[in-house]
Amino acid sequence: MEQNSENEGSVLAKSRDGLRGDCEQCFGLCCVALPFAASVDFAIDKVAGQPCHNLQADFRCGVHTTLRQIGFRGCTVYDCFGAGQKVSQVTYGGKDWREAPGSAKQMYEVFPIMWQLHELLWYLSEALMREEACPIHGELSQAHAKTEQYSQLPPESLLKVDVAAHRAEVNVLLLRTSELVRDEARRQHKGQLGRxxxxxxxxxxxxxxxxxxxxxxxxxxxxxxxxxxxxxxxxxxxxxxxxxxxxxxxxxxxxxxxxxxxxxxxxxxxxxxxxxxxxxxxxxxxxxxxxx
The missing domain is CATH 2.160.20.80 (E3 ubiquitin-protein ligase SopA)
Incomplete structure (x- = not known):
C-alpha cells in the first residue's frame, strides 16, 4: 500500500511538469489572445486577439530580457500552467494561428479555458500528494481525471465546458483538503503557537x-x-x-x-x-x- 502511494506521488509529480509553461512549444498565445491595459504592469494597451508588437515571427519575445525595465512587468508575472503548449501542440496539433488563420479566433477563446483547467490540475495534483487528504483521495482522483479529460477535448467541445461549475465542484474538495492538512499540522504542532x-x-x-x-x-x-x-x-x-x-x-x-x-x-x-x-x-x- 505504501509502495503504491509512493508510485502515485511520483506519477503526479512528473505530471506536474506539463503544468509548467514551456514557451518553446507555444505559439505565443499569451502575447496574442490576452488583453492588457497601459498601467504599472504594461507600457501599452492591447486588445484580445492582437499580437503584441514585441512578438517575433518565431513566437519569441523580442524584449524578453528587458521586460521589467521597459514597462512590461506583467509579462514576467504571468504563468499559464502549461496551457499554452497544450493548446498549441495537442488541441491544435502543432498548427499555429499564422499557418491556419481560420482557427485563430477559436484558438484565442480556447486558451483561457485551458488555462483554468490546468490551474485546477495543479491544485488537484497537489491535494493528491498530501497524505493528510487521504480520506478524500478517491474524490480528488475522480476530479483530477475529469479535469484531465476536459483538457483533452477537441476545441469545439472545450468551448462548451462549464468551467465555472466545474471549478465550484473542485473548490469544495480543495477546501476540504486544506482543512484536513491544516488541522493535522496543528495537531502535530509542538509548543505554543504565537498569537x-x-x-x-x-x-x-x-x-x-x-x-x-x-x-x-x-x-x-x-x-x-x-x-x-x-x-x-x-x-x-x-x-x-x-x-x-x-x-x-x-x-x-x-x-x-x-x-x-x-x-x-x-x-x-x-x-x-x-x-x-x-x-x-x-x-x-x-x-x-x-x-x-
Whole structure:
C-alpha cells in the first residue's frame, strides 16, 4: 500500500511538469489572445486577439530580457500552467494561428479555458500528494481525471465546458483538503503557537504590517495582500490559494509546505535568497537580494 502511494506521488509529480509553461512549444498565445491595459504592469494597451508588437515571427519575445525595465512587468508575472503548449501542440496539433488563420479566433477563446483547467490540475495534483487528504483521495482522483479529460477535448467541445461549475465542484474538495492538512499540522504542532488572528476568505491585508508574523496553518484563501510587509513571516502550511501577492514583501519569509501556492503568485511578490519556498516552485529570476 505504501509502495503504491509512493508510485502515485511520483506519477503526479512528473505530471506536474506539463503544468509548467514551456514557451518553446507555444505559439505565443499569451502575447496574442490576452488583453492588457497601459498601467504599472504594461507600457501599452492591447486588445484580445492582437499580437503584441514585441512578438517575433518565431513566437519569441523580442524584449524578453528587458521586460521589467521597459514597462512590461506583467509579462514576467504571468504563468499559464502549461496551457499554452497544450493548446498549441495537442488541441491544435502543432498548427499555429499564422499557418491556419481560420482557427485563430477559436484558438484565442480556447486558451483561457485551458488555462483554468490546468490551474485546477495543479491544485488537484497537489491535494493528491498530501497524505493528510487521504480520506478524500478517491474524490480528488475522480476530479483530477475529469479535469484531465476536459483538457483533452477537441476545441469545439472545450468551448462548451462549464468551467465555472466545474471549478465550484473542485473548490469544495480543495477546501476540504486544506482543512484536513491544516488541522493535522496543528495537531502535530509542538509548543505554543504565537498569537494569531482568525483570517477569513478574502481578508483585506493590503499594505498590512505583518513583519515576523506567525501565520502558520492559517486560512488566507483569496486574501488581498498587495504591498503587505511579510518579511520574515512564518507561512508554513498556510492556505494561500488565490491570495493576491502583488508587491507583497516576502523577503526572509517561510512558505515551506504552504498550500496551493503558484509560480505566478511568487512572480508578483518581492522576495530574496532567504525566502523559503516549496520544492515544487522556482525562485523568480527577477528577485534580487533586496527583493526588487
Amino acid at each position: 494569531q488572528k482568525n483570517y477569513g476568505r478574502g481578508a483585506d491585508l493590503i499594505g498590512a504590517k505583518l513583519k515576523g508574523a506567525d501565520l502558520r496553518y492559517t486560512n488566507l484563501r483569496g486574501a488581498y495582500m498587495i504591498a503587505a510587509d511579510l518579511r520574515g513571516a512564518n507561512l508554513r502550511v498556510a492556505d494561500l490559494i488565490g491570495a493576491d501577492f502583488r508587491d507583497t514583501d516576502i523577503r526572509g519569509a517561510d512558505l515551506t509546505g504552504s498550500l496551493f501556492l503558484t509560480q505566478a503568485q511568487l512572480n508578483a511578490a518581492k522576495g530574496d535568497a532567504s525566502t523559503k519556498l516549496p520544492l515544487s516552485l522556482a525562485r523568480p529570476a527577477h528577485w534580487t537580494d533586496n527583493g526588487k
